[in-house]
Amino acid sequence: MNARVGFLSRRPDALSGTNLRALAGPLLIVMILGMMILPLPPFLLDLLFTFNIALSVMVLLVSMYTMKPLDFAAFPSVLLFSTLLRLSLNVASTRVVLLEGHTGPDAAGQVIESFGHFLVGGNFAVGIVVFIILMVINFMVITKGAGRIAEVSARFTLDAMPGKQMAIDADLNAGLINEDQARKRRSEISQEAEFYGSMDGASKFVRGDAIAGLLIMVINIFGGLIVGVAQHGMDFASAGKVYTLLTIGDGLVAQIPSLVISTAAGVIVSRVATNEDIGTQLTGQLFTNPRVLIITGAILVLMGLIPGMPHFAFLLLGGGLIQLGRTMKKRAAQSKTAAALVNVAPAALTPSESTEASWDDVTMIDTLGLEVGYRLIPLVDKNSDGELLKRIKSIRKKFAQEIGFLPPVIHIRDNLELRPNGYRIALKGVEVGVGEAYPGQWLAINPGQVTAALPGTPTQDPAFGLPAIWIDTNLREQAQVYGYTVVDSSTVVATHLNHLVVTHASELLGRQEVQSLIERMQKDTPSLVDDLVPKILPLTTLQKVLQNLLEEGVPIRDLRTILESLAEHAPKITDAHDLTAAVRLSLGRAITQQWFPGSGDMQVMGLDPNLERVLSQALATGANPGLEPGLANTLLTEVQKAMQRQQHLGLAPVLLVQHALRAMLARFLRRSLPQLKVLSYAEVPDTRHVRVANVIGA
Incomplete structure (x- = not known):
């Protein structure tokens, strides 16, 4: 009983809200058809003509205050209904004029009489001229121009749709927008094309309305003369004056709203979408x-x-x-002087606001940030099509494809405290890299085999520390002939940024990124994910395992193999480092292929058996094994010498050790030799042949 009462109490609200609004269209059509069929009294005609004028003014004002065409997407339908309303009023007023026109100029209501007398001074000749002029303005100027603009806009909008769709897909892949935003933007593009297509057709309504108004005027004049003279016995001059004034009043009262609606159509299709309405645009751009x-x-x-x-x-x-100028x-x-004074005024003299602090005053630190000096602003300016912006998008996309997760968005801002050509790269608010770039110049990097020197500004490659020199554009080809690697300023910054992003990949993999990876994997293998996380393996442990892999330079693209390995070992192993070692065994083929592509011999560095025995003994002592300082120093020195010999031979800096030693040596050597990679024999596939090119500690 209570549920029934609640239903009954909500029902009137529903009827008075959405349902009544949905009935507005059918009721309007029925009203228009009724005006064409049923005779209307003069008083009701006055109300309907006044409503028509008010409707046209409302439509014009709405079109003036819209920011973009889609803000008034219902305009084509409004144009159709307003045209039908005017035509139905013409039919209703024609009926009254021909039936009751012989009784006097007020036979069709006061609105028509006022337009026939006040606007044209009671002179039917002047009224005809004014009516024809309004028709020409509406038909030849406004309607024709608006229709042409709508036609061209519809064509260009349709031609531009594939490019806009590709831009949305690119932003979605780059992580600049999410799926809901992409869906909304695609919907707006489709609605925009449909809007201009509808406007192209709807402009024909106004054109037909103008032609119909002219025909109705001629019919009313001649029909009135026939009815007045033949049926009511009026003389020709009196009948001509009365019926012509009534016809002119009827035509003007219909064509003036038509002209206003046509103007609104022109405003809608001719404006350029900005964040300002048309009035603000005009005053802001004409009188500034x-x-x-x-x-x-x-x-x-x-x-x-x-x-x-x-x-x-x-x-x-x-x-x-x-005087105004x-x-x-x-x-x-x-205002310029005041702004300069404000900028140079001491901070102590500026008045402080007395408002209370709120959570809005708390600013979150950007995960990845790039700050540039003022001379580098053109490289990151969207309005000037900055080249560095495109490269940063490519960096994020390449990182996602090669490393296996989408990095955070890189927030770019200018910093006047930096040197004019300087830039600063920050990770979670902490500086991780600095450098300088010179737009208009090229960086010639010495890979170690150049044949001659070049004039310029000596420096170092900010990403890898190689000797380099900034040169002018006219020396670019000469530098390439000498053996230099030549790159532009935006490539210098982008390469440095990419190197740091890859180096700190483990710090960029947060809990949200891991959750997104799990959700992405759940679409392909739902049973694997549901059985593992979080039933067997907590999300935090999974995050730590993935971070460990990234710290050692192992991509996490093969997430399925990682999860399958964790599902096998997680019930027995809880330590994240031990789980990482187990996962590396499953990824052994991919890790090996990463450093030794193809199927040729693996030329690696190895440990002397005596040194390997000593390290194994150190590992076996105590719960927290460690290296004696003298042994650690000797090991580090010998590894550095072996790496130099390895690089001199052009071989990859990879050290191959026993599986039990790999984790300890990798953690110990990573800080001093980040470019060294430590692999275990167990991670090498049986199909690969290993050859030790350099022995450490021999």
């Missing part, structure tokens, strides 16, 4: 340049001084424009 106002005013003053010209009008308007120029100078 004081020089334009002063020059225009001077021209009007000169024209006013010509003999025979209306001096008062030209001099008054010209002088007003000059001078006032605007003075205000601009004052």
Whole structure:
């Protein structure tokens, strides 16, 4: 019983809200058809003509205050209904004029009478001329222009749709927008194309309305003469005057709203979408340049001084424009001076606000940040199509494809505290890299085999520390001939950024990224994910395992193999480092292929058996095994020597050890030799042949 009462109490609200709004369209159509069929009294005609005028004014104002065409997406339908409303009013008023016109000029209501007498002074000849002029303006100028603009806009919008869709897909892949935002933008593109296509067709309604208005006027005049003379015995002159004035009043009261609606259509399709309405655009772009106002005013003053010209009008308007321009120029100078004073004023003199602190004052640190000096701003300026922005998008996409997860968005801002050509890369608010770039110049990097020197500014490659030199553009080809690697300034910054992002990949893999990876994997293998996380393996442990792999330079693209290995070992092993070692065994083929592509011999560094025995003994002592300082120093020195020999031979810096030693040596050597990779024999597939090129500790 209570549920039934609640239903009954909500039902009137539903009927008075959405349902009644849904009935508005059918009721309007029924009303229009009723006006065409049923005779209407003069008073009701006055109300409907007034409503038609009010509707046209409302449509014009709405079109003036819209920011973009889709804000008034219902305009084509409004254009159709307003046209049908005007035509139905023409039919209803024609019926009244022909039936009751012989009784006097107020036979069809006061609105038609007022338009027939007040606007044209009761002169039917003047009324006909004014009516025809309005028809020409509406038909030949506004409607034709708006229709052409709508046609061209529809064509261009359809041609641009594939490019816009590709741009949305690119932003989605780069992580700049999410799926919901991409879906919304695709919907807006489709609606925009449909809108201009509908406007192209709807403009034909206005054109047909203008033609119908002209035909109705001719029919009313001749029909009125026939009815007045033949049926009501009026003389020809009286009948002509009465019926012509009524016809002209009827035509004007219908065509003026039609002209207003056509103007609204022109405003909608001709404006450029910005964050301002059309009134703000016009005043903001026409009257903001004081020089334009002063020059225009001077021209009007000169024209006013010509003999025979209306001096008062030209001099008054010209002088007003000059004074307005001078006032605007003075205000601009004052505001510029005030802004300069504010910028140089000491912080202690600036008034402090007395508002209480809130959570809005807490600013979160960006995970990845790039700060640039003012001379590097063009490289990251979206308006000037900065080249570095495109490269940063490519960096994120390449990172996602090669490493296996999408890195955070890189927030870029200018920093006036930096040197003009300097930049700073920050990870979670902490500086991880700095450098300088010179737009318009090229960085010639010495890979170690150049044949001659070049004039320029000596420096170092910020990413890898190689000797380099900044050169002018005219020396680029010469530098390449000498054996230099030549890159532009945006490539220098992008390479440095990419190197740091890859180096700190483990720190970029947060809990949210791991959750996104799990959700992505759940679509392909739901049973594997559901059985593992979090039933057997907590999300935090999975995150730590993935971070360990990234710290050792192992991509996590093969997430399925990683999860399957964890599902096998997690019930027995809980330590994240031990789980990482087990996962590396499953990824052995991919790890080996990463450093030794193909199927050739693996030329690696190895440990002397005596040194390997000593390290194994150190590992077996105590719960927290460690290396004696003298042994650690000797090991580090010998590994550095072996790496130099390895690199001199052009071989990969890979050390192959027993599986039990791999984790300890990898952690010990990573800090001093980050480019060294430590593999275990167990991670090497049986199909690969290993050859030790350099022995450590021999």
